[in-house]
Amino acid sequence: MEAASTAAAADGRPEAPSLRAARRRYGEDLIKGVLVLAALISLLTTAGIVYALLKETIVFFGDVGIGEFLFGTKWTPLFGSASFGVLPLVAGTFATTFIALLVAIPLGLAAAIYLSEYARPRVRKTIKPMLELLAGVPTIVFGYFALTFFTPEILRSFFNLHVAIFNALAAGIIIGFLIIPIVASISEDSMRSVPQALREGAFGLGASKFQVSLRVVFPAALSGIVASVVLAMSRAVGETMVVLIAGGQQPQWGIDVGKSMETLTAFIGATAKGDAATGSIAYKTIFAVGTTLFVITLVMNLISIRFVRKYRQVYE
Amino acid sequence: MSARQEAIGRPSGSQRAKDQSFRVALLACLAVAIGLLVVLLIDVVLDGAGTLSWHFINSFTSISADKAGIQAALWGTIWLMGVCALFIVPVGVATAIYLEEYGDSTKWWNRLIELNIQNLAAVPSIVYGILGLAFLVRGPLSLGTVVLAGGLTLGLLVLPMVIIAGREALRAVPSSIREGSMALGATQWQTIWRQVLPAAIPGIATGVILALSRAIGETAPLIVVGAATVIAFNPSGVDSQFTAMPIQIFDWISRASNDINNYRPLAAAAILLLMILLLAMNSVAIWLRNRYEQKW
Numbered sequence: 001m002e003a004a005s006t007a008a009a010a011d012g013r014p015e016a017p018s019l020r021a022a023r024r025r026y027g028e029d030l031i032k033g034v035l036v037l038a039a040l041i042s043l044l045t046t047a048g049i050v051y052a053l054l055k056e057t058i059v060f061f062g063d064v065g066i067g068e069f070l071f072g073t074k075w076t077p078l079f080g081s082a083s084f085g086v087l088p089l090v091a092g093t094f095a096t097t098f099i100a101l102l103v104a105i106p107l108g109l110a111a112a113i114y115l116s117e118y119a120r121p122r123v124r125k126t127i128k129p130m131l132e133l134l135a136g137v138p139t140i141v142f143g144y145f146a147l148t149f150f151t152p153e154i155l156r157s158f159f160n161l162h163v164a165i166f167n168a169l170a171a172g173i174i175i176g177f178l179i180i181p182i183v184a185s186i187s188e189d190s191m192r193s194v195p196q197a198l199r200e201g202a203f204g205l206g207a208s209k210f211q212v213s214l215r216v217v218f219p220a221a222l223s224g225i226v227a228s229v230v231l232a233m234s235r236a237v238g239e240t241m242v243v244l245i246a247g248g249q250q251p252q253w254g255i256d257v258g259k260s261m262e263t264l265t266a267f268i269g270a271t272a273k274g275d276a277a278t279g280s281i282a283y284k285t286i287f288a289v290g291t292t293l294f295v296i297t298l299v300m301n302l303i304s305i306r307f308v309r310k311y312r313q314v315y316e
Numbered sequence: 317m318s319a320r321q322e323a324i325g326r327p328s329g330s331q332r333a334k335d336q337s338f339r340v341a342l343l344a345c346l347a348v349a350i351g352l353l354v355v356l357l358i359d360v361v362l363d364g365a366g367t368l369s370w371h372f373i374n375s376f377t378s379i380s381a382d383k384a385g386i387q388a389a390l391w392g393t394i395w396l397m398g399v400c401a402l403f404i405v406p407v408g409v410a411t412a413i414y415l416e417e418y419g420d421s422t423k424w425w426n427r428l429i430e431l432n433i434q435n436l437a438a439v440p441s442i443v444y445g446i447l448g449l450a451f452l453v454r455g456p457l458s459l460g461t462v463v464l465a466g467g468l469t470l471g472l473l474v475l476p477m478v479i480i481a482g483r484e485a486l487r488a489v490p491s492s493i494r495e496g497s498m499a500l501g502a503t504q505w506q507t508i509w510r511q512v513l514p515a516a517i518p519g520i521a522t523g524v525i526l527a528l529s530r531a532i533g534e535t536a537p538l539i540v541v542g543a544a545t546v547i548a549f550n551p552s553g554v555d556s557q558f559t560a561m562p563i564q565i566f567d568w569i570s571r572a573s574n575d576i577n578n579y580r581p582l583a584a585a586a587i588l589l590l591m592i593l594l595l596a597m598n599s600v601a602i603w604l605r606n607r608y609e610q611k612w
Contacts, residue, residue: 031505032418038410039419042433042479045472049443052450110345118339127346129602134353136598138533140562141587144569145356148363148580180349208331210338231438238440240536245569265442265536272445272540278454286540290446294439301438305431 056287092261103176108183143245166248190224227307364584381578399467412482445540481523518608
């Protein structure tokens with residue numbers, strides 16, 4: 001309303017009589033205040049997360065050197081002779097995430113291209129909910145599936161791989177499947193927002209659908225595709241239950257994915273399950289590892305949000 | 317969209333063969349993704365269907381696997397969802413109304429709130445568990461490991477989903493409705509409360525149900541908050557200790573690694589029950605969306 005009246009004045013038209021309320025309505029202001037308070041809860045949530053993480057992490061760094069934590073390659077915080085090098089956990093996290101992306105990028109992008117460029121509306125309407133279902137299944141169910149079916153039946157029996165019962169490979173592949181919908185839906189969204197004129201131009205020049213999909217639509221939608229992949233990556237880094245159940249809890253400074261690798265999230269889950277007493281070293285490590293996890297995912301989320309805005313700006 | 321365009325351009329024969337094989341490859345990828353989901357569902361049904369019974373739903377957990385049931389966890393989950401819903405509906409809807417109807421999105425503080433919500437939606441769920449542990453269970457509020465703490469932790473986790481869905485629902489209400497109402501002399505809040513919000517309710521309700529169906533399966537935050545695994549009573553209030561279905565499932569899976577034959581069917585049966593609940597919730601959401609979807 002306000003914007004409309006100032007715009008009219010700027011046009012140089014004679015000023016219209018005020019259409020605003022004759023008196024100030026305090027009830028309206030009060031309601032607005034309540035709504036602002038609700039909106040502040042989400043800001044407070046972030047503030048609370050940062051405060052909770054930093055408070056204990058700072059205490060943790062009173063006991064353990066930052067250098068040892070960031071660059072140490074041995075993670076045995078709960079042993080008698082404790083070592084606090086977080087790198088094995090980071091390695092475990094990146095190993096499972098990398099495997100997950102190897103699964104999710106090709107499958108997710110293929111799904112996106114098919115849904116956006118090939119599928120008829122009816123087909124699209126049946127396939128999309130099925131992919132969304134993949135995102136709706138609780139991750140603990142995927143964990144159960146990875147441990148009781150995927151590792152023994154698929155990896156061991158079918159592919160004849162000599163993997164341990166808890167291994168990073170199965171955890172990574174299953175996480176890959178559960179992030180397919182993230183890659184597929186955001187990528188499809190950005191592909192569909194590519195203007196039809198670009199496709200028509202290419203078809204007019206005699207391009208096939210294959211060429212249009214890969215050489216016109218794909219590059220034009222690239223920022224959305226990058227956003228989807230980065231967001232999926234952040235999701236894979238933060239995924240807990242699959243790695244906690246099927247990935248094992250042995251930190252490994254190496255990349256033998258056929259064996260157990262502990263991730264940042266699995267460590268937090270396993271340690272918190274043991275009901276760590278406030279102030280104990282176990283309690284503090286939860287927060288130090290949590291901070292590491294939060295920072296990694298925060299950077300990824302911000303990159304992803306930036307890329308999403310970019311594609312929205314270009315075409316909308 | 318395709319027939320007309322393809323008639324204009326004429327790709328060569330080899331291009332068309334490439335086109336066909338590309339299409340087949342895309343379909344194969346989709347088949348792999350959906351195939352895994354199908355295999356997963358079949359596996360869970362085969363493992364758990366024999367154990368899922370009225371006895372299983374009505375019994376408490378037990379040391380002997382053949383007597384164990386899920387009653388305490390089922391009621392724990394119902395309580396958690398109740399607390400979660402009571403938190404996310406008012407707070408989520410109020411935030412969505414503020415951002416959509418009041419907030420000027422050119423102002424930096426409103427943009428900060430928006431950016432913050434987008435980031436919160438992608439913060440790992442286990443980090444919310446840490447927040448719950450440090451603020452609700454211990455620390456400032458020190459509620460202990462009770463239903464209220466667990467429900468609020470899950471509520472904070474899914475709040476961004478409700479806000480985002482709520483904003484979309486409000487945005488879908490055409491501005492002519494608002495302008496008409498205001499032109500008749502209604503105040504802004506009267507317009508929102510009597511015109512905009514009722515029109516947006518189906519969309520908001522769908523968002524709330526989807527948020528709850530995300531919350532119902534979340535395990536990691538509850539593990540960190542410290543939900544108990546062996547509890548043989550139903551919660552009696554928000555200050556009661558609790559266990560929940562995903563926690564019970566996790567406990568049985570952990571036991572299954574040692575004693576696979578006894579606990580695996582229990583875990584599978586509980587998963588099956590959880591999936592049935594999820595299916596019911598999602599069906600309601602889809603029904604709501606189709607039944608009340610308005611085309612303006």
